[in-house]
Amino acid sequence: MGAQWKAKHKEEAASAKGKIFTKLTKEIMIAARSGADPDMNPRLRLAIVQAKKASMTRETLERAIKKGSGQLDGAASYEKVVYEGYAPHQVPVIVECLTDNVNRTISNIRGLFRKGQLGTSGSVSWDFDHLGIIEATAANSDADAEMAAIEAGAQDFELDDDGTATFYTDLTDLDMVQKALPDQGFTVVSAKLGYKPKNPVSLSGEALDEVEAFLAAIDNDDDVHEVYVGLAG
Numbered sequence: 001m002g003a004q005w006k007a008k009h010k011e012e013a014a015s016a017k018g019k020i021f022t023k024l025t026k027e028i029m030i031a032a033r034s035g036a037d038p039d040m041n042p043r044l045r046l047a048i049v050q051a052k053k054a055s056m057t058r059e060t061l062e063r064a065i066k067k068g069s070g071q072l073d074g075a076a077s078y079e080k081v082v083y084e085g086y087a088p089h090q091v092p093v094i095v096e097c098l099t100d101n102v103n104r105t106i107s108n109i110r111g112l113f114r115k116g117q118l119g120t121s122g123s124v125s126w127d128f129d130h131l132g133i134i135e136a137t138a139a140n141s142d143a144d145a146e147m148a149a150i151e152a153g154a155q156d157f158e159l160d161d162d163g164t165a166t167f168y169t170d171l172t173d174l175d176m177v178q179k180a181l182p183d184q185g186f187t188v189v190s191a192k193l194g195y196k197p198k199n200p201v202s203l204s205g206e207a208l209d210e211v212e213a214f215l216a217a218i219d220n221d222d223d224v225h226e227v228y229v230g231l232a233g
Helices: 002-034 042-053 058-068 102-115 145-152 171-184 205-219
Strands: 079-087 091-099 128-138 156-159 165-169 186-197 224-229
Touching: 002 042, 002 058, 002 091, 002 224, 042 058, 042 171, 042 186, 079 102, 079 205, 091 102, 091 205, 102 205, 128 171, 145 156, 145 165, 145 171, 165 171, 171 186, 186 224, 205 224
Parallel strands: none
Antiparallel strands: 079 091, 091 224, 128 165, 128 186, 156 165
16 A cells, blocks of 8 residues: 555656646746747746746756747747636636637636636736735845845735745836845745735635635646635635
8 A cells, every 4th residue: 555655646746747847838938939038038037947946957948948939840829818707605716827729728717617606807806916926935044024025126025924925016026026035135936927815705614625626626727827816814
């Protein structure tokens, strides 16, 4: 039984890593449409940072950039599509997908939202702030998140129980802030444009379990890139 469990665990880990690489590759390819030089393309630069942190090989990374920038023939054409709706118990959800087949994606999303409610564009996004989101950890004991936010130009920040700091920025300031944070004693873990709920819903018990199962099923879809949920905690 132990050997079987280990084999299953390895398969699950490999599958999870494969999904991460798929999402990162899509993001790199879309970002590279605006140019293959990361010094001139902030979105590509952020995608490359995330890919390296996930241990993506240099060959895979360079191939994704070349595909996205049109340097290789026969590259898949991915586009970003956004869906809005509600999870069970009227919890607002925004789902960002990167897909090469919109018809397939919308069919999958409709199926996944059967236990919730799929809405139209704008049906829940009004209840979210669209901004830059940077996760970072303190590089030393003297690092102060509040001072770092002020000095780096962030709008706001939050501290998690594990010591991770989340900095929020204007959409146009994301690249500037994430470059400035290391000088303020913070190591950037991730940086992206995303959504922060204005009025998160608080749930517990079976209701929370039901919502989490719903979100896990959505996140497991290969076309889903990011899931933002108005859930407290």
